[in-house]
């Protein structure tokens with residue numbers, strides 16, 4: 001086996017615990033250091049994570065054997081972190097969204113290309129076993145011509161979830177709320193199956209939480225292939241229901257709930273055993289309820305991509321798509337008209 005790949009993490013918040021578990025379970029991964037923007041967090045973070053923690057980004061990036069930087073800070077700060085890592089010649093695996101606007105996503109793609117480093121994005125639900133079954137069926141044409149694809153992320157977050165954070169629900173650092181933070185995973189799965197989106201009509205509202213972003217919203221999508229789509233998303237929809245993905249084709253349909261197939265009606269295929277699947281769970285009501293297995297698959301793929309000098313499973317161009325659709329939905333809601341992508 002070649003020597004382990006040294007990993008540094010930018011951010012010391014709740015999602016970092018997932019990475020710590022993944023790294024400890026992957027032989028080819030070695031945690032080197034972390035970076036936090038708050039100097040008063042350094043000591044407690046070193047105690048928590050057991051490796052050196054820096055509040056100076058240059059010192060963090062200068063650590064020996066640092067090959068890959070995982071971006072786990074606030075969404076609207078991903079860009080500055082990605083740029084710093086890319087300019088230091090490090091490969092990058094960023095949490096979703098890559099950035100909160102398409103202009104900012106394009107900037108990070110450019111800087112990574114200029115510096116010859118790989119940029120992967122964590123949209124980990126793409127590698128759940130059930131989703132892969134559905135993806136294969138759709139891509140093999142088993143559902144026939146696609147007619148309609150729906151994503152429903154009708155979740156709930158408490159007021160404390162937002163009031164206890166200086167970035168969640170803000171336009172600058174979260175890019176919005178229910179669509180950009182929570183809904184993006186299922187929206188990404190939907191677009192990946194249904195193809196390019198031509199136009200959207202969206203309506204988003206802030207009804208319950210004291211935040212800038214939306215806590216309830218709905219959108220109609222027109223896919224370039226002719227199919228239509230519906231998205232509903234929220235973080236005010238008590239008590240929070242498992243997210244659903246529905247794909248309807250001319251020949252058959254498949255429904256998923258909380259990452260698992262709950263209906264498989266596809267002629268000439270064997271229905272998967274839909275009662276015995278382990279999954280990563282749903283963050284419908286509790287953001288900490290997600291497991292780490294899909295994150296581990298994404299990280300393992302990124303390590304292989306570095307070793308084999310190939311593209312990661314979800315690269316930047318793929319990750320850009322959901323950010324573009326979500327921003328078009330926001331734009332449509334503001335203008336009260338159909339927006340072309």
Ligand SMILES: NC(=O)c1ccc[n+]([C@@H]2O[C@H](COP(=O)([O-])OP(=O)(O)OC[C@H]3O[C@@H](n4cnc5c(N)ncnc54)[C@H](O)[C@@H]3O)[C@@H](O)[C@H]2O)c1
Pocket residue numbers: 010011012013014015016036037038041072073074075095096097122123124165181290
């Ligand atoms: N892929 C997923 O399913 C998933 C799940 C959760 C979060 N995320 C993404 O990960 C990123 C970070 O989210 P998070 O939930 O970890 O946010 P978080 O609020 O827990 O942490 C974000 C940042 O806040 C600061 N912070 C957190 N706790 C701190 C403390 N005790 N003292 C000082 N500073 C502190 C740190 O700078 C940290 O990097 C976001 O981009 C989010 O979209 C992805």
